[in-house]
Amino acid sequence: MNKVLLTAAVTGAGDTTKKSKHVPVAPKEIAEAAIASAKAGATVAHVHARDPETGGISHHIDHYREIVDRIRESETDVIINITSGGGGDFIPSLDTPAAGGNGTDMQTPAERHEPVGELLPEMCTLDCGSTNFGNMIYLSPTDWLREQAKLVQASGVKPELECFDTGHLRFAKQLINEGLIDGDPMFQFCLGIPWGAEADVETMTYMKNRLPENAYWSAFGIGRMQLPIAAQAAMLGGNVRVGLEDNLYLSKGVFARNDQLVEKAVTMLHGNGMEVMTPQEARENYGLRNPNGGIKS
Template sequence: MNHDVIITCAVTGSGDTVGKHPAIPITPAQIANAAIEAAKAGAAIAHIHVRDPATGKASRDVALYREVVERIREQSTDIVINLTAGMGGDLYLGPDKAPTDFSESTDLVGGMARLPHVEALLPEICTLDCGSLNFGDSNLVYVATPEMLRIGAKRIQALGVKPELEIFDTGNLWFALQLLKEELVDSPPLFQLCHGIPWGAPPDIGVMTGMVNLLPDNANWTAFALGRNQMPWVAQSMLLGGNVRVGLEDNLYLDKGVFASNGQLVERAANIVTNLGGRLLSPAEARTKLGLKQHG
């Protein structure tokens, strides 16, 4: 069991949640305010995506990331910033008779082209999605090939940024361990075990336990699950020795039919942690535990 727990808040994500919740953070100001709200509620890390303010769609615009980070820091908020580097892997195949007629929604670039905002802003953490995945029930495939991942991991390492190794299925974990063998990820490694995303690892405790058993002894790790499984995963992650993640990227509701805010989700997770006899780590303590490098 982990008694010293880091809470990460994933404040908005890139999914099609705009219109499904009355207050999904969309603009840089809204995203920054959500991160600050999460910090005040007890989160040590804010996991950040950005969206096009005009459309609400996911974006890779460096200027949007810069504005979010600057707004957070202007408020003297010490929360650790974790920027997604997963954008740019969306391949929407065409219909069955013409699968190479890729949809205009396709946003597929190489490993280096997924990192300009990381290069520019040098966050303490950025994500590295460790494999390809059939994403949902349509023709969307998230693409992250071994070559792309090696290129991305090598550059992230050179920048002194800690990669959060995103594990959506057991094959992703297998390859992440290979990156460690090739010394493309510095110790101590940081893993994120992702459950309930069709069609990756199911929200099953046996699957989660099997993944945890494969992690290196010196690994730091967090786990989350989508929707109504979000809070049960807070408890399960802590009991298995990990940290926790909550937020509107993964779950829109506080209770059935009751929309949540990021702060409310963090507050509920914090209550679970403390009721189980744990304590919340501050951002400074999280930096020490994870071996993070602060830039500038």
């Protein structure tokens, strides 16, 4: 298929809700952003839950459930992709460095998997390693990732193997070699995060050249690299991702809505002579599970 899967990452878990009023917070807002993105052309809506009070990250299954239910009950078709990144934020305490200090939010593999396992979306992310992430560390030890991969595998949900740097790509291939990823693997190159791999076409090419032969891939760049990386990924044969999780701006100084970023990506793809994949085409192309949760189709 010569079409491009377009993911809208509508909210993320970052400290962005105070910066832009367009970042959806409440489950209803997040579902509406997903639906609006789908109407604007997105194939996939990638969601995190947030605490409606604080705007910060939420691990509450009820928040996830409301988001998913609202999207499924709408008349707009879109593939739901739930994060399984969960609680992986760690900042060691200067006083007792073997324990997390302020800003730490750590969950076990089983806890991180909970919204995926409970709600059975068609896709989920799986972050394939640890890395400095600003002044925080995103922590995911290899054995915990093996455990999560097994849980995802048992659930029939299609994992998107997120790689923040080249070593994560190596470990993602290790998971595949260990038989923990079913079907043709899907990778997501997360580019430009401080301090992961750079957001440029040489980095993307380097990573793409190291994929298994049967792999599909996507890439996103953060901030002002969102559209350029989307365009370059599409032209290198990859899928693309945009949305407020990765970038708050439509243009310099102008805050974007998710559906506006999706529209811009659609225009970009058309301008480059490409078409967006529909949810139904993606289901067939990647062999996704039953979109309505429940038993695997």
